[in-house]
Amino acid sequence: MSDIESQIMEGFGDTVDRIVATPTGAIPLLRKGRGGPVKNRYTWMKVYDETRQHYGRPLTLLAAEKLREHVTPGSHVLIVTNSHEMDGPPGSAVLARAILVGLRAVPVVMANYEPGSKHQRALTQSLTGCQVIPVLSREELTGSIWTPYTALVYGWPMMSVSEAEEAAESLLDELSPTAVVTVEAVSCNEKGIRHGALGGPRNTGDPDERLVRWNQLLEAANRRGILTVATGDNGNECGFNTIKDILVRHHEYCRDCGCPCRAGIVSAAGAEIVIPATSSNWAAYGIEACLARLLGNPDVMHDEQTHYRTLVNCADEGIPDGATAMPSPSTDGCSHEACMAVITQLRQTLLMSMKEIVRESR
Numbered sequence: 001m002s003d004i005e006s007q008i009m010e011g012f013g014d015t016v017d018r019i020v021a022t023p024t025g026a027i028p029l030l031r032k033g034r035g036g037p038v039k040n041r042y043t044w045m046k047v048y049d050e051t052r053q054h055y056g057r058p059l060t061l062l063a064a065e066k067l068r069e070h071v072t073p074g075s076h077v078l079i080v081t082n083s084h085e086m087d088g089p090p091g092s093a094v095l096a097r098a099i100l101v102g103l104r105a106v107p108v109v110m111a112n113y114e115p116g117s118k119h120q121r122a123l124t125q126s127l128t129g130c131q132v133i134p135v136l137s138r139e140e141l142t143g144s145i146w147t148p149y150t151a152l153v154y155g156w157p158m159m160s161v162s163e164a165e166e167a168a169e170s171l172l173d174e175l176s177p178t179a180v181v182t183v184e185a186v187s188c189n190e191k192g193i194r195h196g197a198l199g200g201p202r203n204t205g206d207p208d209e210r211l212v213r214w215n216q217l218l219e220a221a222n223r224r225g226i227l228t229v230a231t232g233d234n235g236n237e238c239g240f241n242t243i244k245d246i247l248v249r250h251h252e253y254c255r256d257c258g259c260p261c262r263a264g265i266v267s268a269a270g271a272e273i274v275i276p277a278t279s280s281n282w283a284a285y286g287i288e289a290c291l292a293r294l295l296g297n298p299d300v301m302h303d304e305q306t307h308y309r310t311l312v313n314c315a316d317e318g319i320p321d322g323a324t325a326m327p328s329p330s331t332d333g334c335s336h337e338a339c340m341a342v343i344t345q346l347r348q349t350l351l352m353s354m355k356e357i358v359r360e361s362r
Helices: 003-021 041-055 059-070 089-103 118-129 161-175 215-223 241-250 280-295 304-315 336-353
Strands: 029-031 038-040 076-081 106-111 133-135 150-155 179-183 199-201 227-232 273-276
Touching: 003 041, 003 059, 003 280, 003 336, 038 041, 041 059, 041 241, 041 273, 059 089, 059 179, 059 227, 059 273, 059 280, 076 089, 076 161, 076 215, 089 106, 089 118, 089 179, 089 280, 089 304, 106 118, 118 133, 118 150, 118 304, 161 215, 179 215, 179 280, 215 227, 227 280, 241 273, 273 280, 280 336, 304 336
Parallel strands: 076 106, 076 179, 106 150, 133 150, 179 227, 227 273
Antiparallel strands: 029 038
16 A cells, blocks of 8 residues: 555544544433433543544544454454444444445344343344344354345343353354454443443442343453454443543543442453444444445445434334433434434545545646
């Protein structure tokens, strides 16, 4: 790659980062209960700025470059998410599609859900909306003309720490994934407590207590040298321990969660690459755009109509926006219109970056 090509690629990555890390169309204020303390979401841009400085490269571009480097055709890529809010399933579906179309690998979308529940359907319907066929067993991934566009939906049950450690090793042995990407996968802090964005304990911290545990999976992947990428918007998402020093400077609940543990909401697990964005979904869209640019294939990036289907499919299952608690096709208080507009911005940035303007006289 020539110097000018390298400069253009880095500029493209920075543009994508700015699109997905700027809270356009977002409600900037979160209040913890009526009349309770407030949180200014605009400070999150400072977290992005310092994380960008830490890595010395556009974050979405770096993730896409590493995925292209590590992921091989036919290999498994674990996409770890939640299906209890709108931030998670759509971003996971988008990444699954990009991995299928761009890298010819096999996505495995993982979340905690009861079989047959709306939380399982949130994953399957988001994938369907994003032009991916969801399947529920490994046997359905092969043996058909349709299988090149299938993704496995995998249930990760509530477990104790020891059970999660064992399950993580077993899953990695079974699938030998080439990458693990987290998309809004909330996990425990260093004292074993899971928190929401505004603090508040969700468990006791007892290692024998059964709850949704992602740290053990990411830590096992890190030990094996598997590529790990984390996306999030508050710091309680699995993988964000990597930038804990940045988080505690700019996020009051990362410093002090307000609950008796006093250890903050930051996940105890780290990832090789961490992307703080307006939402985990938006970070996933940014990775997708950069992967499309690296591969020279605009079709790796989904279009607006596909995006509309993905958001509506998920919301129609009764899945709420994590900020408003309403089942609307929006994400973390970013309006439906803003979520649609970010795809237009990314797609046009992608398409126009592949052109050049020649100015010459007659």
